[in-house]
Amino acid sequence: MTSNEQIAQMTKPAVVSPEEWQTAWQQMLVKEKEHTRARDALAAARRRMPWLEVEKDYVFEGPQGKVLLLDLFEGRRQLVLYRAFYDSNVYGWPDHACVGCSLGADQVSHLSHLHARDTTLAYASRGSQENIASLKRRMGWDKIPWYTITDEFDKDFGVDEWHGHNVFFRDENDRIFRTYFINNRGDEAMGSLWSYLDITALGRQEDWEDSPEGYPKTPRYKWWRWHDVYGKEDRKWSNLVDSAMVTLKL
Incomplete structure (x- = not known):
C-alpha cells in the first residue's frame, strides 16, 4: 500500500473548478477517440495479415x-x-x-x-x-x-x-x-x-468493422446475451437495440 508520506511527496496536478475540469476532460476526449480509432484500424490491419x-x-x-x-x-x-x-x-x-x-x-x-x-x-x-x-x-x-x-x-x-x-x-x-x-x-x-x-482473423464480426469482403458480420449489440442464455433468440433485446440505434443515429 502506498504510504501517506509517499502521497504527500507527490507532485500533484492542479485542482480546478468543475467547469475547468469539464473543459480539460473534453480536450482529453479528443485524444481518447483518436486512440479508439487507431485501435480499430490496427485490428482491421490484423484481419488482412497473410496466413x-x-x-x-x-x-x-x-x-x-x-x-x-x-x-x-x-x-x-x-x-x-x-x-x-x-x-x-x-x-x-x-x-x-x-x-x-x-x-x-x-x-x-x-x-x-x-x-x-x-x-x-x-x-x-x-x-x-x-x-x-x-x-x-x-x-x-x-x-x-x-x-x-x-x-x-x-x-x-x-x-x-x-x-x-x-x-x-x-x-x-x-x-x-x-x-x-x-x-x-x-x-x-x-x-x-x-x-x-481484435487479434483474430474474423474480428468482432460486427457490421461497423472494416473487414475484407465476405467476412461474417452481424448487427452490433444484437448478438450480445447474458452468459447463461446464448443460443436463445431474444426479440425484446433486439427491439431495444433497434430503438437505441435510431435514437443515437448509429
Missing part, C-alpha cells in the same frame, strides 16, 4: 488423453492459444504457475461470449495434466481449457522461452492456419472479450 498453414500434426495431452491441435478448436472456427509457463523450471511450481501468466489467467472473462463469436480460448503448458488440474482448482481457473505440450509446438511458434498468444483459423476443409501472434507487453492487455476478438 501461414500449419502442416505438422501437433499433439497435446488433455484431460481425456492425447489430442491434436485441431481438437483444441472444440469445433469452432478460431482458436486463441496462450502458452502459459507451468512446469518444474518455473518459480512457484507446483503450487503456482508463472506470476505473470497467472495474472493473465485471472483476467480471463467469461468464455461463453467468445464462443458466441465462434472462437475458443485455451492455455498450454509443459506441466502434467495432473498438476494442471490441481492448479486450476486451486486458482479458480476451472473454465479455461488447459493442455500439456508434448512436442515442438512451443519452439515452432515462438513460445518456448516466453509467453504469447498464437491465433489460428480452421477452414472449411479443417486445414489450420496461423493468423496472428502477440506476446511481451501485448499479452498484458489480454483477458477481455474484445482484446481476444
Whole structure:
C-alpha cells in the first residue's frame, strides 16, 4: 500500500473548478477517440495479415488423453492459444504457475461470449495434466481449457522461452492456419472479450468493422446475451437495440 508520506511527496496536478475540469476532460476526449480509432484500424490491419498453414500434426495431452491441435478448436472456427509457463523450471511450481501468466489467467472473462463469436480460448503448458488440474482448482481457473505440450509446438511458434498468444483459423476443409501472434507487453492487455476478438482473423464480426469482403458480420449489440442464455433468440433485446440505434443515429 502506498504510504501517506509517499502521497504527500507527490507532485500533484492542479485542482480546478468543475467547469475547468469539464473543459480539460473534453480536450482529453479528443485524444481518447483518436486512440479508439487507431485501435480499430490496427485490428482491421490484423484481419488482412497473410496466413501461414500449419502442416505438422501437433499433439497435446488433455484431460481425456492425447489430442491434436485441431481438437483444441472444440469445433469452432478460431482458436486463441496462450502458452502459459507451468512446469518444474518455473518459480512457484507446483503450487503456482508463472506470476505473470497467472495474472493473465485471472483476467480471463467469461468464455461463453467468445464462443458466441465462434472462437475458443485455451492455455498450454509443459506441466502434467495432473498438476494442471490441481492448479486450476486451486486458482479458480476451472473454465479455461488447459493442455500439456508434448512436442515442438512451443519452439515452432515462438513460445518456448516466453509467453504469447498464437491465433489460428480452421477452414472449411479443417486445414489450420496461423493468423496472428502477440506476446511481451501485448499479452498484458489480454483477458477481455474484445482484446481476444481484435487479434483474430474474423474480428468482432460486427457490421461497423472494416473487414475484407465476405467476412461474417452481424448487427452490433444484437448478438450480445447474458452468459447463461446464448443460443436463445431474444426479440425484446433486439427491439431495444433497434430503438437505441435510431435514437443515437448509429
